[in-house]
Amino acid sequence: MSQKKKPQLFHIGFFYKLPNPNSNSTKYIWRCRLNNCKATGYTFTDKIGETDVKFYITNEIHIETPDNTRFEKLEHRLFLKERAANSDDKPRKIINLAERPYEDNVLAQLPSNSADRQAIVREQKRNKPQYPKQPEILSEIEVPDWLKMSLKNEDFLFYDSGPSDMDRFLIFGTRQNLKLVEYANIFCDGTFSVAPKLFKYILFMLCLKMKLSQ
Numbered sequence: 001m002s003q004k005k006k007p008q009l010f011h012i013g014f015f016y017k018l019p020n021p022n023s024n025s026t027k028y029i030w031r032c033r034l035n036n037c038k039a040t041g042y043t044f045t046d047k048i049g050e051t052d053v054k055f056y057i058t059n060e061i062h063i064e065t066p067d068n069t070r071f072e073k074l075e076h077r078l079f080l081k082e083r084a085a086n087s088d089d090k091p092r093k094i095i096n097l098a099e100r101p102y103e104d105n106v107l108a109q110l111p112s113n114s115a116d117r118q119a120i121v122r123e124q125k126r127n128k129p130q131y132p133k134q135p136e137i138l139s140e141i142e143v144p145d146w147l148k149m150s151l152k153n154e155d156f157l158f159y160d161s162g163p164s165d166m167d168r169f170l171i172f173g174t175r176q177n178l179k180l181v182e183y184a185n186i187f188c189d190g191t192f193s194v195a196p197k198l199f200k201y202i203l204f205m206l207c208l209k210m211k212l213s214q
């Protein structure tokens with residue numbers, strides 16, 4: 001698949017595109033990605049990459065020379081971008097994870113480590129949430145809406161004693177989790193070490209959830 005989500009097929013050094021992706025026919029006609037190249041072939045599915053696909057060449061005369069490294073380069077870049085967007089991994093780790101037993105000619109064509117590093121940092125910056133600036137006094141605290149929700153989109157900021165409270169405190173939790181308190185053993189624990197500036201400590205309430213044996 002190409003990055004623009006348009007199906008693209010790679011076959012022995014050449015890329016093909018699907019000019020009519022939604023045709024009703026069961027035969028999918030692919031043309032060389034280069035506009036004035038007349039090479040064509042067909043498949044019986046457009047689900048490229050999901051299954052083994054047989055590609056039947058109808059015209060194998062290309063005007064361009066094959067590029068056997070382009071596919072690996074694309075895959076490499078996609079992997080870096082996806083990992084950078086979806087993890088907090090350091091660039092070094094992502095670069096290590098992207099390593100494959102490439103052939104020498106592919107290795108020579110891949111971006112340098114520092115180019116990869118830059119691409120990763122750029123992607124991570126782009127995906128970084130916009131946190132409000134560190135408040136100086138308790139009354140300045142304003143929790144942005146997106147931090148009031150859990151990752152599952154449930155209400156997460158349960159209670160806020162308000163900006164006029166000299167001893168301001170906030171309670172975070174979900175309604176679903178609060179239900180557990182009803183029947184469970186509750187353990188409380190506090191920690192000073194990870195409390196944010198302006199706060200003395202964070203108090204946790206943990207519930208022991210037990211499955212009844214049958």
Ligand SMILES: [Zn+2]
Nearest residue numbers: 032037062063
């Ligand atoms: Zn071609």
